[in-house]
Amino acid sequence: MIAVERLTVAFGAVYALREVSLRAETGKITAVLGANGAGKTTLLRTISGLVAPQSGTVSLDERVLTRRRPEDIARLGVGHVPEGRGVIAEFTVEENLRLGAIVAKVPLEEGLAQQYEAFPVLGQRRKQHAAKLSGGERQMLAMARALIARPSVLLLDEPSLGLAPLVTAQLMATVAELCATKDLTVVLVEQNASSALRIAHHAVVLNVGSVVADAPAEVVAADERLRQYYLGMVE
Amino acid sequence: MDSFLTSRVVTDVLSGLTNGAIYGLVALSLVLVWRATRVLNFAQGAMPMFATYLGMGLLSYDWPYWVCVGVSLVAAFAIGAVTERVLVRPLYGKPEINPIVVMVGYLIILEAFAAAIWSTTPRSLPAPFSPIDWKLAGQPVGLSPFSLFEVVTALVVMGAIVGLFRFTRIGLQLRASALAPEVSRLLGVRVGRMLTLGWMLSTAVGAVTAILVASNFFTGLTPQLMDGIFAFGFIAAAVGGLDSPVGAVASGIALGVVLQFVGDYLNSNAIILVALGILIVSLMVRPNGLLTRSAARRV
């Protein structure tokens, strides 16, 4: 479980997050929604230690993550698939996965075999440079690279960005399945609110750095006001 | 009697390979640091020079040769690590001339300290193998046991570095840290340590080079030992591409051979002029090096 308590982040005079609190339960998908600039990416970057908060804390189960370095947070079992996927284009598919397995406790071959089984397309292209992959394949690779370390938390930043609707739907199904079978805590940041709400258990809506809604996914999905003003979902 | 092996061409190629191996090693050490930290290290010659004084200086206390070599390498690792942590780390993200100036300042200090401690008089280092050319029918062939040792050492070091990068976990992390530091940190790679390690490796490669250069009968060990060699190494690295270890080594060797012919058929002054010309022309044709895939500069 990830617990965020009264988190405030500022870049100079500009506040990116103001007193944000939320909980992402173990084995559940928590969607973080909101418009561009709402502070979603900053939230994930603060959880994984890339951004230092002004005040507030982030904790994983009973452990406080705040003020730890990103590499140490990763080693505590937080997998972060960054915005734009962060696949290393100069590396082959397998090299990307090997890099993800640096902190894994299981043997490399076992981890690779598992990921190739979960994402067969990666297995077929293991010797290819990641630069040659399609957008959807890159997203698979980025997720597989995070999962190979067997994290207990998976932070996903805009996984649907730039993907076709069909590919997005497949991706969301994969996320839902992973969460259910591996008892993973998933924090899913999305602008594409409708596809995120379809698989999420819980949803938090951010607006200009503040939480405006924090409720079960179906409640958020049914709230007309939220849909119109913050999620840009107009029928 | 003139045999093929003692002909002028073959002799030139063989001596050129020896010099080229040295240029390639210097180029390789520059590339290691450039890839990891985007710093062109102008003290790349001076740091190993200092390490070599520290290690090989023990010869005068009757330490065995190979132990002194080992101490030099350890000293190089230490100098590389301390330099990265203390001098280079505060410079990341600063305008690109800042690291250039700081490393030039470091070069001045290291050479001045070396001269203050050990004086500017050249110290001759014993060559571990005979530096006298093998002879064929009374004619020197352009290759001595020592120069063969130089070439082999260079190849082994290059092979070891390339192997380290390609096939090991550490190598994977070194490359990832250079290419995508933030993503690497998210995956648990200790990027700071990797950058330090890059500088350590680079300085150690430099120390091997400095020992080889200083063992040459004609030069000996001096504080300015690496100034000229650095220029050739930089030319090799720039021509081959500062991002490509293999390119740097290959162009170093090619440069050595070409310049040997220039020196033999023209004169010794022409060597550096031709090298400068090669640099200018190649940079005009391919600013990112002849042997790298050209990548658009990120906006």
Add this chain to the structure above:
Amino acid sequence: MSAVARRGAVALGGLVVAVALGFALAPRTSDAVAVAAVAAVAAVGGFVGSLPTVRAEHPALARAMLTVVLVDLVVFATAFLSVPTDFNLATGAGMAIVLLGLSFLTGASGQISIGNGAFMGVGAFATAIWANHHATTPIVVTLLISVAVGALFGLLLGLPATRLRGPYLAGMTLAFAVAFPAILSSFNSWTGGDSGLQLPNSVTAPPWLVGLFHAGTPTLTTDTLWLTDVVMVATGVAFFFMANLFASRTGRAMRLVRDNDVAAELVGVALPRTRVIAFVISAAYAALGGALWTLLNNSVSPATYGFALSITILAVIVIGGIGTISGAIIGGVVYAYSTNVIAWFVARTGLNPQGNLASQLNGIIFGALLIVTMMFSPLGIAGTIRHLRQRRALARERR
């Protein structure tokens, strides 16, 4: 009282006092006339240059007047200094010109050169070679030819700079500095090999100057004085041009290139051309400095223009303040007097002056200053002074 009247009164008053003092104290009428001339130039230049309308509407004229006054006063001062002091000053002034070029290169384009000692050598040898083949050419023409040769070399090396980023260019200039001695010895018959060249006839003081000081007997002192003043005037001209360049459209375009070359390209700065121009100007300035050194020394030696000089040039401009005009002046002074200061320091601490440490102190101090400057105050002494003044101005405002 209006601003014009006030300044006029100050200028006139100063002139009267100077002339009166000159006629009262100077031993001979000719000396007093010289004092009066210097004072008149200073008064007129200072008056015109400080007028608010001139400063606002004709900044170039104001800068010219300021330069005239400064050179006028320095030239006057050199007459009262010892020969070694004059020589040191002139050497420092020649260096200041070189630094000015390098400062412009970095300040305006964000590039850096580690090879300006070699460009200096180009100018130094061009002067000596020309003088040896055409002994009758006037000094000014010889200097201009040397500057042109320097610019040509700058163009040759600067052409790749159109496409290069900082470290590549820096490395290339370093290679040039390392190669320069070989270039010199490749053209042995022209450059005189290891021993260098002597000027065929040394620059001598004109009769009126000799007459002014020694009633008709030319001596070494008047020659040194004359040379010093020639260098000072050249330095003044160089500074005047540079000050205008910094303020000009080109200068602004170059600063844009330095701050953000992508943005500069978007707003239509001809990026490659701007870079090359900056590089050529810095080479030309270096050549002028070297040419003046040749005149000063009456000879040129290849040993002067080795790699070490290039490094020293970089060190003093960074310490003075790279990218600023005042930094070049400070750097010139640092260069001229660092040897004396360090010798004094060595004498005070009781180090063996012939020992290893004492002889390397120069390098240790320069290297350390270079690193410390870049880490803590990248604009050097000039930047630190500017920063302190701004802080004081701010504090005054708050009060």
